[in-house]
Amino acid sequence: MYRYYRYNILVFILLLSLIQHVFPARILPPISPPEFPINLSANATWHTFSKFTNAGKGASFSGMSELKKYFQRFGYLDNFSDTFSDTFDDEFESVVLKYQKKMGIPVTGRLDSGTVSQIMLPRCGVSDYITRKHKIIHVSKKYAFFDGEPRWRQTSKTENLMLTYAFSDGHMIDYISYSEIRDVFQRSFGRWASTIPVNFTEVDDYRTADIKIAFYGGDHGDGEPFDGVLGVLAHAFSPENGRLHFDTAETWAVDFGSTGSNVAIDLESVATHEIGHILGLAHSSVKEAVMYPSLGPRIRKVDLKMDDVKGIQTLYGSNPNFRYTPSMESDISSGYRPVRGEWVKWVTLLVLLVGVLVC
Numbered sequence: 001m002y003r004y005y006r007y008n009i010l011v012f013i014l015l016l017s018l019i020q021h022v023f024p025a026r027i028l029p030p031i032s033p034p035e036f037p038i039n040l041s042a043n044a045t046w047h048t049f050s051k052f053t054n055a056g057k058g059a060s061f062s063g064m065s066e067l068k069k070y071f072q073r074f075g076y077l078d079n080f081s082d083t084f085s086d087t088f089d090d091e092f093e094s095v096v097l098k099y100q101k102k103m104g105i106p107v108t109g110r111l112d113s114g115t116v117s118q119i120m121l122p123r124c125g126v127s128d129y130i131t132r133k134h135k136i137i138h139v140s141k142k143y144a145f146f147d148g149e150p151r152w153r154q155t156s157k158t159e160n161l162m163l164t165y166a167f168s169d170g171h172m173i174d175y176i177s178y179s180e181i182r183d184v185f186q187r188s189f190g191r192w193a194s195t196i197p198v199n200f201t202e203v204d205d206y207r208t209a210d211i212k213i214a215f216y217g218g219d220h221g222d223g224e225p226f227d228g229v230l231g232v233l234a235h236a237f238s239p240e241n242g243r244l245h246f247d248t249a250e251t252w253a254v255d256f257g258s259t260g261s262n263v264a265i266d267l268e269s270v271a272t273h274e275i276g277h278i279l280g281l282a283h284s285s286v287k288e289a290v291m292y293p294s295l296g297p298r299i300r301k302v303d304l305k306m307d308d309v310k311g312i313q314t315l316y317g318s319n320p321n322f323r324y325t326p327s328m329e330s331d332i333s334s335g336y337r338p339v340r341g342e343w344v345k346w347v348t349l350l351v352l353l354v355g356v357l358v359c
């Protein structure tokens, strides 16, 4: 009897040591980009909103009207009053709920720390929802279009739609070379061109180009003034307007290795996003999608996800050479799937267990 138990314990220890080899590591979900810390820049636009953390219905805070203006600006309040109360009322709760749903974050109806961090993140200036002022947006499940689903139309009988783009003569930045900026945009346009039957060509004549790229600071005459460091980074207009503007107050970067600033923004990520607007996509609720509204400093997000691809192909059809790649999957669309060969592990474990029982 004693020998029987001793033998059983030995098998159990052997089993435990084998399990480590059979299951070498826990399969973890893909790592999300780091969140933007609330106190990253005390001078950044919207940094004062951190004082509203944990506010819920009934709370009253001096300055909460500014937060209401923020939501009004991005299409969450269909209200054109310039004056708002500082109280967290029923209407404001419904605004917070709508925002949390759109951003794909936990829907609590409170200004929990995750929600406030999200609000403070730098973002695109294009509105998230339809209001009487901003003629946006037909919302699908995840990707979205502008109201009426505008897109560029073919003017000649060429096989593919041809769009030209040009850079402004007088409104560019000088700390990144012109050739580097051209390369950034060539790659950004190329990503969209690989999914849809549209060709993009750089031309010299800014005046006649379909897509006009420029850097502006503050009020620059289109009714959408920029706001300084972080806050709104850039904006673009729906088809077939073609204007694409970047905020000169940002520290634009093409390579974080050579840019030490903690508020540096990746030019290529923002360019790829804004070209999506130029082509007719509005904001997506899929966090990993290029068309998600916000982007933290020092984060690079240039790869189109399936949500972006499905949205743009709904408008323009598919490029015949389009090829799906696994990098297009996002956390939401991929999920966990057992990998090939995993059944071998389960069979091994089962055999070991049977072995213990027989012993």
Ligand SMILES: [Zn+2]
Pocket: 124, 125, 126, 273, 274, 277, 283, 292, 293
């Ligand atoms: Zn945008």
Ligand SMILES: [Zn+2]
Pocket: 216, 220, 222, 224, 235, 245
């Ligand atoms: Zn503008």
